[in-house]
Amino acid sequence: MQVLRADYALLPSGVARDVQIHVQDRQIVAVATGGAHAVNEIAIDGLVLPGMANVHSHAFQRAMAGLAEWDAGGRDNFWSWREAMYRFAERLDPQSQLAIARFLYVEMLKAGYTAVGEFHYLHNRPGGAPYAPAASMMEAIAQAAQETGIALTLLPTLYMQGGVDGRALNERQKRFGKSVSELLDMRTAMRDKTGVAQIGLALHSLRAVPPPAMREAIQSVEPTSPLHIHAAEQTGEIEEAQATLNARPVEWLLNEMHADQRWCLVHSTHINDAETASLAKSGAAAGLCPTTEGNLGDGIFPLEAYLASHGRLAIGGDSHVSVDPAEELKALEYSQRLTLRRRNVGASASEAHTAARLWSLAALGGAQALGLGAGAIVAGARADLVVIDTDHISLAGREDTALLDSYIFVAGKSAVRDVMVGGTWVVGDGRHALELEAAAAYRAAVTRILSD
Ligand SMILES: [Zn+2]
Numbered sequence: 001m002q003v004l005r006a007d008y009a010l011l012p013s014g015v016a017r018d019v020q021i022h023v024q025d026r027q028i029v030a031v032a033t034g035g036a037h038a039v040n041e042i043a044i045d046g047l048v049l050p051g052m053a054n055v056h057s058h059a060f061q062r063a064m065a066g067l068a069e070w071d072a073g074g075r076d077n078f079w080s081w082r083e084a085m086y087r088f089a090e091r092l093d094p095q096s097q098l099a100i101a102r103f104l105y106v107e108m109l110k111a112g113y114t115a116v117g118e119f120h121y122l123h124n125r126p127g128g129a130p131y132a133p134a135a136s137m138m139e140a141i142a143q144a145a146q147e148t149g150i151a152l153t154l155l156p157t158l159y160m161q162g163g164v165d166g167r168a169l170n171e172r173q174k175r176f177g178k179s180v181s182e183l184l185d186m187r188t189a190m191r192d193k194t195g196v197a198q199i200g201l202a203l204h205s206l207r208a209v210p211p212p213a214m215r216e217a218i219q220s221v222e223p224t225s226p227l228h229i230h231a232a233e234q235t236g237e238i239e240e241a242q243a244t245l246n247a248r249p250v251e252w253l254l255n256e257m258h259a260d261q262r263w264c265l266v267h268s269t270h271i272n273d274a275e276t277a278s279l280a281k282s283g284a285a286a287g288l289c290p291t292t293e294g295n296l297g298d299g300i301f302p303l304e305a306y307l308a309s310h311g312r313l314a315i316g317g318d319s320h321v322s323v324d325p326a327e328e329l330k331a332l333e334y335s336q337r338l339t340l341r342r343r344n345v346g347a348s349a350s351e352a353h354t355a356a357r358l359w360s361l362a363a364l365g366g367a368q369a370l371g372l373g374a375g376a377i378v379a380g381a382r383a384d385l386v387v388i389d390t391d392h393i394s395l396a397g398r399e400d401t402a403l404l405d406s407y408i409f410v411a412g413k414s415a416v417r418d419v420m421v422g423g424t425w426v427v428g429d430g431r432h433a434l435e436l437e438a439a440a441a442y443r444a445a446v447t448r449i450l451s452d
Helices: 059-064 078-089 094-111 136-148 180-190 211-220 235-245 249-256 273-282 290-296 303-308 325-340 354-370 401-415 435-451
Strands: 002-011 014-024 027-033 042-050 052-057 113-120 151-158 201-203 227-231 263-267 285-288 312-315 385-388 416-421 424-428
Touching (some): 002 027, 002 354, 014 042, 042 401, 094 136, 094 416, 094 424, 113 354, 113 416, 136 180, 151 211, 235 249, 249 273, 290 325, 303 325, 312 325, 312 354, 325 354, 325 401, 354 401, 385 401
Parallel strands (some): 052 113, 113 151, 151 201, 201 227, 227 263, 263 285
Antiparallel strands (some): 002 014, 042 385, 385 416, 416 424
């Protein structure tokens, strides 16, 4: 049993002072404010937050972040970015996948992410031939998680066709293609692997998976398995869905797939008022990826209406142009301020501080989306904790909730000091034991890929 005594902690009721957190095995077993000092108590001079889940990651994209920031002539958009991503993906193999994911997961932990949902569709060799074993690329992901200590929810991703109209995969997309049975076989092989905390299922998108295959795959997995899908990221996708399915994507997923709290609808950017209310009511999480959505020019999520309807949200790093939960939440709030020309859109009558409200909602919604039983500092939750350095220069003179405000809106990840995942400290004093080795291997792998 570890007994932590924190100067401050973010509890479901808000930021509290002098909080005792009892951790046994992988779980928080008791939380109390004040109270007598225990023998062997560990003093935490900082602000303890529930760990944040990064619900949407394509690890390999970390290595191409920044490579698409130029215009090739004409109007650069999501689809031209996707071509650049396909070209990069062609050069990856299980070894470089491991080097990239390992470095990324160290970065995530140091930034305050305690869990990651890996939406993995890079299954085959270039040209489409399977690896032996078929799940080699996913094994690299699991190994990276196991070595770095991040909680991994693996989301093997079904990808079958090149568009809603059922057209075949193009040459580059053949790396992603699996039938339902092939994907389920790989999923079974990965289910009990070391490093996999939870296994779910991802359907790449309405573009890539026909409805009958979607139903078959969902019916074949455990009834509690997390289900993720890219939805309504682009307006072009809305028009395609309306033309072929006679419904908007989120509307269709709610009505035809009965999306509920098992589901994470990644992006959900372009939703109308009815979809906003229905998605909130469904209990599914909206998987928002604010820095990637900004980078790709996707659009702006209707946060205010969604929160007014008590919708559940989670955040994802997606393309990893940023690896920092504070920056994601700040970008989410800033997109609202710029559109509405108001401030503190994420605040509410019960929590006036935007940072506290958004962190609490995203931690809880993220843990739900990854099926992890975490996301709050309460008895019974997984002991995934992040300690913010209250001596950070940007937090000088702050107390209570103002510490969290300055962490999210000013300091960002530079204020993350210690991180615990499932009861084990994996980052101490801003350092991860593997950081130098992981960075060197990453540099070598990426340099090799880009010099080919
Ligand atoms: Zn994505």
